[in-house]
Amino acid sequence: MLPPTRFVSLPACARPAERSVTHPAGFRASGIVAGLKRSGRRDMGILVSDQPCVSAVTFTSNAAAAAPVRLTRDHCACERLRAVVVNSGNANVITGEQGMRDALRMRELAADGLGLPLDEVAVCSTGVMGVPLPMETIEPGVLKAAEKLSPAHGDDFAVAIRTTDRTAKHGALTIELEGGEVRMGIAAKGAGMISPNMATMLCFVTTDAIISAGDWQAMLSSAVANSFNRITVDGQESTNDTVIAFANGASGVQASSPADLESLSRSLEFALKSCAIALVADGEGSTKTVRLIVDGAQDHARAEAIARAVADSPLVKAAFYGGDPNGGRVLQSVGQVIGRSSPDGLIADVAFGGLTVVRGGEMEPLSDGQQTRLAGIMAEAEIDLSVKLAGGAGTATLFFSDLTHRYVTINAEYST
Amino acid sequence: MLPPTRFVSLPACARPAERSVTHPAGFRASGIVAGLKRSGRRDMGILVSDQPCVSAVTFTSNAAAAAPVRLTRDHCACERLRAVVVNSGNANVITGEQGMRDALRMRELAADGLGLPLDEVAVCSTGVMGVPLPMETIEPGVLKAAEKLSPAHGDDFAVAIRTTDRTAKHGALTIELEGGEVRMGIAAKGAGMISPNMATMLCFVTTDAIISAGDWQAMLSSAVANSFNRITVDGQESTNDTVIAFANGASGVQASSPADLESLSRSLEFALKSCAIALVADGEGSTKTVRLIVDGAQDHARAEAIARAVADSPLVKAAFYGGDPNGGRVLQSVGQVIGRSSPDGLIADVAFGGLTVVRGGEMEPLSDGQQTRLAGIMAEAEIDLSVKLAGGAGTATLFFSDLTHRYVTINAEYST
Numbered sequence: 164m165l166p167p168t169r170f171v172s173l174p175a176c177a178r179p180a181e182r183s184v185t186h187p188a189g190f191r192a193s194g195i196v197a198g199l200k201r202s203g204r205r206d207m208g209i210l211v212s213d214q215p216c217v218s219a220v221t222f223t224s225n226a227a228a229a230a231p232v233r234l235t236r237d238h239c240a241c242e243r244l245r246a247v248v249v250n251s252g253n254a255n256v257i258t259g260e261q262g263m264r265d266a267l268r269m270r271e272l273a274a275d276g277l278g279l280p281l282d283e284v285a286v287c288s289t290g291v292m293g294v295p296l297p298m299e300t301i302e303p304g305v306l307k308a309a310e311k312l313s314p315a316h317g318d319d320f321a322v323a324i325r326t327t328d329r330t331a332k333h334g335a336l337t338i339e340l341e342g343g344e345v346r347m348g349i350a351a352k353g354a355g356m357i358s359p360n361m362a363t364m365l366c367f368v369t370t371d372a373i374i375s376a377g378d379w380q381a382m383l384s385s386a387v388a389n390s391f392n393r394i395t396v397d398g399q400e401s402t403n404d405t406v407i408a409f410a411n412g413a414s415g416v417q418a419s420s421p422a423d424l425e426s427l428s429r430s431l432e433f434a435l436k437s438c439a440i441a442l443v444a445d446g447e448g449s450t451k452t453v454r455l456i457v458d459g460a461q462d463h464a465r466a467e468a469i470a471r472a473v474a475d476s477p478l479v480k481a482a483f484y485g486g487d488p489n490g491g492r493v494l495q496s497v498g499q500v501i502g503r504s505s506p507d508g509l510i511a512d513v514a515f516g517g518l519t520v521v522r523g524g525e526m527e528p529l530s531d532g533q534q535t536r537l538a539g540i541m542a543e544a545e546i547d548l549s550v551k552l553a554g555g556a557g558t559a560t561l562f563f564s565d566l567t568h569r570y571v572t573i574n575a576e577y578s579t
Numbered sequence: 580m581l582p583p584t585r586f587v588s589l590p591a592c593a594r595p596a597e598r599s600v601t602h603p604a605g606f607r608a609s610g611i612v613a614g615l616k617r618s619g620r621r622d623m624g625i626l627v628s629d630q631p632c633v634s635a636v637t638f639t640s641n642a643a644a645a646a647p648v649r650l651t652r653d654h655c656a657c658e659r660l661r662a663v664v665v666n667s668g669n670a671n672v673i674t675g676e677q678g679m680r681d682a683l684r685m686r687e688l689a690a691d692g693l694g695l696p697l698d699e700v701a702v703c704s705t706g707v708m709g710v711p712l713p714m715e716t717i718e719p720g721v722l723k724a725a726e727k728l729s730p731a732h733g734d735d736f737a738v739a740i741r742t743t744d745r746t747a748k749h750g751a752l753t754i755e756l757e758g759g760e761v762r763m764g765i766a767a768k769g770a771g772m773i774s775p776n777m778a779t780m781l782c783f784v785t786t787d788a789i790i791s792a793g794d795w796q797a798m799l800s801s802a803v804a805n806s807f808n809r810i811t812v813d814g815q816e817s818t819n820d821t822v823i824a825f826a827n828g829a830s831g832v833q834a835s836s837p838a839d840l841e842s843l844s845r846s847l848e849f850a851l852k853s854c855a856i857a858l859v860a861d862g863e864g865s866t867k868t869v870r871l872i873v874d875g876a877q878d879h880a881r882a883e884a885i886a887r888a889v890a891d892s893p894l895v896k897a898a899f900y901g902g903d904p905n906g907g908r909v910l911q912s913v914g915q916v917i918g919r920s921s922p923d924g925l926i927a928d929v930a931f932g933g934l935t936v937v938r939g940g941e942m943e944p945l946s947d948g949q950q951t952r953l954a955g956i957m958a959e960a961e962i963d964l965s966v967k968l969a970g971g972a973g974t975a976t977l978f979f980s981d982l983t984h985r986y987v988t989i990n991a992e993y994s995t
Contacts, residue, residue: 227914227925227940257907259941292907293942397893400915477813477893477982478990485991491673491708492815498643499816509643524643525675526709566893568987574894575901575983 165334165349165434166441169545170454170562174433176426177336180346185317186335187346187371189213189413193311194323197304199252199290199297207304208323209312210350210367211246211277212411217376218244219383220285221391223404229256230266231286232403240282242376247285247367247407248273248305249324251352255288255296256402265296269305276309287365287405289326289352321350324365327573328352330445332438338372338430340423343416345372347430351438353401364391366406366438372427373412375419382428383408390435394562396446397570398475443562444544448570451483453563455548460557465500470559472496473550480566486541490521497550512551516540581750581765581850582857585961586870586978590849592842593752596762601733602751603762603787605629605829609727610739613720615668615706615713623720624739625728626766626783627662627693628827633792634660635799636701637807639820645672646682647702648819656698658792663701663783663823664689664721665740667768671704671712672818681712685721692725703781703821705742705768737766740781743989744768746861748854754788754846756839759832761788763846767854769817780807780817782854784824788843789833798844799824806851810978812862813986814891859978860960864986867899869979871964876973881916886975888912889966896982902957906937913966928967932956 164179173179185192190212197207220241222232235241248269255262266286274284288296311319321333333350353364368383387406408431418427444452455474460466473479476496482489490513498509513521518537520527529537540546580595589595601608606628613623636657638648651657664685671678682702690700704712727735737749749766769780784799803822824847834843860868871890876882889895892912898905906929914925929937934953936943945953956962 224918225911225914226917226920227910233924257910257937257940257942259939292911293937399892399894399911402911402914476815477986478815481987481990484987487991494643494673495641495708495815495818498641498818501642502640504642508649521673521709523675524673526673566987566991568984570893571897571900571982571984571987574897575903 165437166330166332168437168440170440171433171436174426174429177338177430177433180335180337182335182348183317183321183333183350184210184348184367184369185314186348187369187413189371189411190369191312191314192317192320193308193313194316194319194321195304195308195311197250197307198300199250205319205323206252207250207308208320209246209248209273209308210320211312212409214411214413216243216245216409216411217374217379218242219380219408221384221387221406223401225400225402227256227402229254229288229403230258230262231255231288232405234263234266234270235285235405238282239285242380243283244285244407244409245279245283246273246277247287248308249287249365250301250304251324251326252290253288253294253296254290254292254403257293258295261295265298268298269301272302272305273309276306285407289324289365289403317348324350324352326352328445330441332441334434334437336430336434338426340372340416340418340426341420343414345370345414345416345418347434349434349438351442353442364401364404364442366391366435368408368431368434370410371412371414372410373415373417374410374427378424379408379410382431385428386432386435389432390439393560394439394443395474396443396449396564440562443564446564447573448567449564450567451565452545453483453548455550455561455563457550458558459552459554461554462557463559466557466559469497469500469550470561472500474561474563477566480563483546483565484567488515488520488537488541490526493550494521494524510553514549516547581853582746582748584853584856586856587849587852590842590845593754593846593849596751596753598751598764599733599737599749599766600626600764600783600785601730602764603785603829605787605827606785607728607730608733608736609724609729610732610735610737611720611724611727613666613723614716615666621735621739622668623666623724624736625662625664625689625724626736627728628825630827630829632659632661632825632827633790633795634658635796635824637800637803637822639817641816641818643672643818645670645704645819646674646678647671647704648821650679650682650686651701651821654698655701658796659699660701660823660825661695661699662689662693663703664724665703665781666717666720667740667742668706669704669710669712670706670708670819673709674711677711681714684714685717688718688721689725692722701823705740705781705819733764740766740768742768744861746857748857750850750853752846752850754842756788756832756834756842757836759830761786761830761832761834763850765850765854767858769858780820780858782807782822782851784847784850786826787828787830788826789828790826790843794840795824795826798847801844802848802851805848806855809976810855810859811890812859812865812980856978859980862980863989864983865980866983867981868961869899869964871966871977871979873966874974875968875970877970878973879975882973882975885913885916885966886977888916890977890979893982896979899962899981900983904931904936904953904957906942909966910937910940926969930965932963
């Protein structure tokens, strides 16, 4: 089951299903213990389609992209990937030429085990930074993962890609198209945007619909823009972020009519959003998930800048941790973006859970009843925050987590 | 005495002196208990020159600027201010038209008490946001502060402007010019950039040199650019930040030759930098002060963006708290700024205290001796961090603090 959140609704064309990435026909997966994690948990997995696929991808835009990202992005056939091999426990980043050699070797072993051409096999890594991959553990791990492939092992794969994730972020849907049913599966991970012992957002999507590579990539890019690109835990973009979506057509059902493409697209966006919001809820140290909607900004770019400033403000984030509906801190972070372009001061409304605490740039006096309602809103796990400006039609939505003692503990009290 | 730091050196033309803002001739000050702070500490002060002044100012660029900022900025003669009245404990921000009326009343009372025209009296406030000024406490406080003015009360003034500051940030210099000695005093406050119970950077400078308003403003703008605009605690620009510098000419010594202007300018920059760095060291929850130097960026703007990204990264800041020389996190934050414009990856060196941990984008293997040296560097209170790129001549310097449990405690566990 996809992680529940009140911030998204299941499209009418889709219904939840068991399993995750192997719910669609013609996919097998595995998740095994290679021995990379000191905890002894599953740390390597393979996901493969039994028949040729069209594939769609998005990668981190970080200049310090990890070796597996550069390998997949620059040296694979990203529109017809058929498999991915993933390890957790080590991100293979800041590892120089050795890192690229190790990623190539990982791919080679997986392609051999699967009987696939090299350029149809993607490689992903997540975990500690700046430490070479322990190839003596990786190599037998890849072979073992190839042996364990089964349509029954989708959940093992979903577990194997996790690092410090405390919650599962996977699920599946059955989707009604005009020509019949197709299936979709998803497995994602990510606890902080990045961190030395953990790191990174990874997401793998499968479907057995028949769809063109162009439609599939357009659909994925749009769904990522509205999900993973709309969240922030700490404003830090990982060096390893990767999303790969496979469509193998094994259902025999074509998605090409505008209505079918719409159904598939809405289902994909629902799946990605559910996982993205779960990722915020499980962000390092997170105790709250906030949906911030900025509107009335001069234009969308300005709305986006304002939303990022609010969502990444450590003062706003710490106030949510403390359960304080602190309109002043929200206004201050908005004002920092708007700056001198608004010499007459900042005319804005700020509301928590629909209850306005700042109106026209001034604190709103609240009744005792409203204060009580506000305390209830701030105690929820999912909170709505709204910033309304009077500058134009620009709007932006972001999901973010709070800043907690545990975030500091996780990110200060590890050992590298 | 100005706060000591190894990051700046006293100019040869200057020597430390006792007192703070009243070290220069012809200034009086006061710092009294008006009753705004529950702690019962000093919370109101006046600083005034006995004779006309030239003055220079800089203000926050936040669109949500507080009433006292807008009053002073828009309705005072900022090139000939002669006095300032300051309260701590309440920032008079997000207080709407009432806030402006209260700031005007504060100015009126001070001007009356001092016998000065309204437009020569500046108003500053710092403290809790979104609460109207308690005028029944403010009004007698201003009158009391006017009564207590004395050349001996500079330190009281410096104390009265503090909020949660744990350390003093004031001092004085005697400066040798060609025509004789002049004096300079400074008092600053600021623990976080902003926060509901505390807030804001304020700084007041005095000198008895004779200097033109144009030279004085140029000198202040440059010194602020190299000091207060080069620090970050949490990346949050306050709604109340104000710097006011008074030059009353009471020494009878003119500063107009290039050599004298240079001496005065270097002394001013030294005083402001000493206070700015002390402000980082005393930043909310701060346990470390880091001097970050970025060079080799494409241009200065890019260097500045990279420096801000590193200095405001919660992961980098938490690593410093944990004593971890985490080159990976530094590289990740640099890479986030550079993004796709560098498709070949990120070629950068990262060094802590002069010891290189990342070279050419790759982790540098360190000997046991180097590891020990690095642990010693990370245990210091003041740490140098260097990021060298191979992109051009762009350079930037920033001072920043670490992210600690206490920062979260201060900013989550208050009551508004």
